[in-house]
Amino acid sequence: MDKQQWMAVEEYLVSTVVGQDEALDAAAADAQRAGMPTIAVPPNHGKFLQLLALMQGAQRILEVGTLGGLSAIWMARALPEHGRLVTLEHNEAYAEVARASIARAGLDDRVEVRVGAALETLPVLAEEGAGPFDLAFLDADKENNPAYFEWALEMSRPGSVIVVDNVVRGGRVLEADSDDAMVQGVRRLHTTVAAEPRVRATSLQTVDSKEYDGFLMAYVEKPA
Ligand code: DHB
Ligand code: MG
Secondary structure (H helix, E strand, C coil): CCHHHHHHHHHHHHHHHHCCCHHHHHHHHHHHHCCCCCCCCCHHHHHHHHHHHHHHCCCEEEEECCCCCHHHHHHHCCCCCCCEEEEEECCHHHHHHHHHHHHHCCCCCCEEEEECCHHHHHHHHHHHCCCCCCEEEECCCCCCHHHHHHHHHHCCCCCCEEEEECCCHHHHHHCCCCCCHHHHHHHHHHHHHHCCCCEEEEEEEEECCCCEEEEEEEEECCCC
């Protein structure tokens, strides 16, 4: 098993059940043109998030880490007309590209891209009473994962689902003594979630065309 095979399988999956379309292709192309790192969710993960939103009957979705807006587009497509997705992005230039891609996908009526450090914009959202969010997708810097998780939990309701991307990092999650702040962030996320009595959680390992990684998924059982 190697990356070539993962990539070939991903192409097969995308060409069969997942499906692609022009708005997503254009969003990916614009992200690349804008010089963003190629770390957007692969289409089959984006579709997975969309299905989760549908299963949740989600009307409010929170995303931390917009990048080019691909995952926001996937998830927002599960929203009813009056639904709302708020996505937080640190980089102003990335946010501009994402806004344009979201508008081209016809979703600017229900998606809001907010610029700022999420550690600052999350408390503002909470203050505004923007929640409870039915689904939260945390996919920003990994160092602050535990704090992002706590804010997502704060703005949840019993039955909410919180998904965190990139929790395996090529297996480096095992490196307890790592001096990589991102690895330490995903390790602290796991210990934080394990000790959190309000959620029931698991983490899955994934492979895709880019990497061996994984995501954590938590179901909120008790009032935040
Ligand atoms: C990185 C971030 C991501 O969100 C991702 O999906 C893959 C890698 C990173 O910062 O290394
Ligand atoms: Mg990610």
